[in-house]
Amino acid sequence: MGEILAIKTIAPQSPVKVEVEGGILRLTLSNPPANALSLSVMAALQAQLDGVLHDPSVRVIVLAAAPGKVFCAGHDLKEMTARRTDADGGKAFFEETFGACSRLMQSIVRHPKPVIAEIDGIATAAGCQVVASCDLAIASDQSTFGVNGIDVGLFCSTPGVALARGLKPKHAMEMLLTGEMIDASSAREFGLINRVVPREYLNQIVTKYAQVIAAKSPSAVRLGKKTFYEQAGMNLAEAYDHASQIMVENMLNADAREGVAAFFGKRKPEWKAE
Template structure:
């Protein structure tokens, strides 16, 4: 493992970003968040990347903000910069034109839980634990709340936010915080197979679909249908849709141009 705060590895359309602060449970220092933003931004126009996998090094996925660093700085301006940078990072994930998968082992707490909720998909070890424990130390998890309330039902979100209790992977799956929980020794293969499956699709189609999903999510149903009808019309006209339909009819594998 290198000394870099963030390790990037690209392989056949899959970009794996590893949070690399194992001695601090990959706590989101300001510098780590800035590196994540830079890495995600560089992927936007990289047509070789069709899916991003975010994971943590060491014993856990991510323990949230680096509270030692924040207390050490101790200024309002620094706190503001930290939370604004975190918010920018989460929005960068959602606006990325390719799907982002959280691969979780160990704990994902506070802003680490927010990161899981922000990713488009999430798979965890059956031994993983999740929490938004800020209320226990007098700091309500308000920014994690933004992502969590958009992933789970309101009462489930309030349960996490008001109690600060750890929940296990089975509970996290049942409330929709994660998609799958698998045996610890199957986590790597499951996440990699999932990433490769998505990476086999047309990047252009993935981009259109992800953007449309978040755009229509909170619209009234009539507006959502109107918007998505226009998007599907535009989608039908791209090269990859024409190729995909032709390949389906001809019973052959598609050859994507990613445009």
């Protein structure tokens, strides 16, 4: 396996703590107690995602939150309510906020690096949307999830986009219509998260997942993630045609030649850095 750079940087003054080590970029929401997705927080997350699009030293991204009761409470309602005094009643600011959020969620899905959510605590509304948008989600047994905008007269339509694509329709609508919180076990049953683990092992298990993925061929992971989401929106025949073309492209890739040769040679492959 090609060497994965091991560097570590921290930006303590940001609402998002940034660490890079062993090919894993860890982005930690650090604006307690709600870890809300204010406009500045979303901008910080967006900047980090955009900044590593073509960075070969980053193989996997982990989204986490500072220790506390809340992983992410969604949009900053105090920030949004304060803008109701604007001349337009807050319309322009609301458009900016939801536009930034939509771009952020799409960036997670379309990012060439796999994104893993590490959840310990409450994830509500747009916070739940973050979880649903990530490629993998691992939660502590103390975590709960909900899209409870309906409780304050706001149907969580944008979180509903992510839920509709990751959950069974009736499970998604149950969450959206009732606003009730579900525990981690139910979230796994609904398909919102992959695993439920004891809180004390959460970071260790997420890191292990990230390390396993970081050790795979970067080009294969990039192609695979992109194709997975592309084919999901196609009919069966189109999906197979598209995936077959990608498999041909993948087979012609240097990493595939190296991987097969390493398999027959009973050695570890040396992946080509992208």
